[in-house]
Amino acid sequence: MKVKICGIVSEEIAQQAIVYGADALGFVFAVSKRRISSEKAKEIIKGLPSNVWKVGVFVDEPIESLLSIAKEVGLTHVQLHGDESKAYCKKIASRGYEVIKAIEMKSENDINLICEYGDSYILVDSPRGKYHGGNGTSFDWALLQEIESKHPRMILAGGLTAENVKAAISQCAPYMVDVSSGVEIDGKKSPSKIKRFIEAAN
Numbered sequence: 689m690k691v692k693i694c695g696i697v698s699e700e701i702a703q704q705a706i707v708y709g710a711d712a713l714g715f716v717f718a719v720s721k722r723r724i725s726s727e728k729a730k731e732i733i734k735g736l737p738s739n740v741w742k743v744g745v746f747v748d749e750p751i752e753s754l755l756s757i758a759k760e761v762g763l764t765h766v767q768l769h770g771d772e773s774k775a776y777c778k779k780i781a782s783r784g785y786e787v788i789k790a791i792e793m794k795s796e797n798d799i800n801l802i803c804e805y806g807d808s809y810i811l812v813d814s815p816r817g818k819y820h821g822g823n824g825t826s827f828d829w830a831l832l833q834e835i836e837s838k839h840p841r842m843i844l845a846g847g848l849t850a851e852n853v854k855a856a857i858s859q860c861a862p863y864m865v866d867v868s869s870g871v872e873i874d875g876k877k878s879p880s881k882i883k884r885f886i887e888a889a890n
């Protein structure tokens with residue numbers, strides 16, 4: 689199973705996550721307790737292998753500003769957690785970045801939204817809390833049981849941990865799983881939790 693570790697703010701943790709087998713690392717440029725500066729993200733990203741996804745996380749960022757950050761720091765993927773339209777996503781994709789559109793799973797109706805953003809990767813996440821993501825809360829995975837055939841590029845997020853990720857994967861067969869809070873201790877990424885999470889996902 690592919691794994692994305694989100695909310696990276698240190699080079700040491702980024703490198704450890706890669707050693708443990710992470711396929712994608714997320715850098716939050718939106719309002720967040722995990723927000724990273726462009727300078728720091730650039731420094732971390734330049735030391736990463738080329739096959740690892742370098743994902744920038746944004747919330748309703750003006751397009752030109754997002755493109756400028758993406759180019760400056762060397763992102764490969766752009767994850768959108770606001771109310772970005774399909775036209776917005778298309779514009780980002782036309783500039784050479786893979787788009788990951790986050791969808792808040794509140795009810796079965798949100799499944800239709802997942803189908804609408806057919807060209808992008810879809811990150812299904814819990815409803816917004818204090819922040820637009822990274823709140824450590826899960827949702828009813830049963831809502832996703834319909835989706836696999838409709839959206840093969842679904843990334844599952846929201847309150848995942850080493851303890852629940854196996855059950856989550858078996859319920860909805862995602863393309864990738866994403867975690868942030870579940871691999872932290874006192875708000876800081878924990879190498880041993882990252883290792884356990886990746887082992888459990890696999």
Ligand SMILES: O=C(O)c1ccccc1NCC(=O)[C@H](O)[C@H](O)COP(=O)(O)O
Nearest residue numbers: 694720820821822823824846847868869
């Ligand atoms: O992580 C944040 O602080 C954040 C803030 C604003 C928008 C998105 C954010 N994170 C996006 C992610 O990809 C998280 O990994 C995802 O929401 C799951 O988080 P968690 O439930 O803490 O595992």
